[in-house]
Amino acid sequence: MKGGTTFFFVTDGIHAALEAAQTAAAGQDISVAGGAGTVNQFLIAGLLDELRLHITPCILGAGERVFDGVPAQRLERVSVRAASRVTHVTYRPVR
Incomplete structure (x- = not known):
């Protein structure tokens, strides 16, 4: 993409995706994009440092x-x- 953004699609689990992202990022920040299923998997595994929700008043189905x-998450x-x-809300886990 313009500006150097690269997207990789990984189908063998969140741990493999995170490892590949960390390798590719070489110490820089990583953003994980996905739907509710992806977010929930990362929350369950305790792998998110920050959660950004973008809330809109529409029902997609x-x-x-x-x-x-x-x-339960803190x-x-x-x-x-x-x-x-849209309302943008950012959370961080309390550890």
């Missing part, structure tokens, strides 16, 4: 939901930014 099947809200059609 039936499907997976964030936090379904995830044990998350600290670190920022909230509202725009006309």
Whole structure:
């Protein structure tokens, strides 16, 4: 992509994806993108340093939901930014 962003799609699990991302990032920050299923897997494994949710007032249909099947989490809200059609909320795990 313009600016040097690269996307890799990994199908053999979150641990393999994280390892590949860490190798490719060479010490830089990593962003994991995905739907609720991906977020839930990383939450269950305790592998997220930060969770960014982008909340919109529209219903896309039936499907997976964030936090379904995830044990109770201790998350600290670190920022909230509202725009006309979306609210961005950032959390960090309390460890």
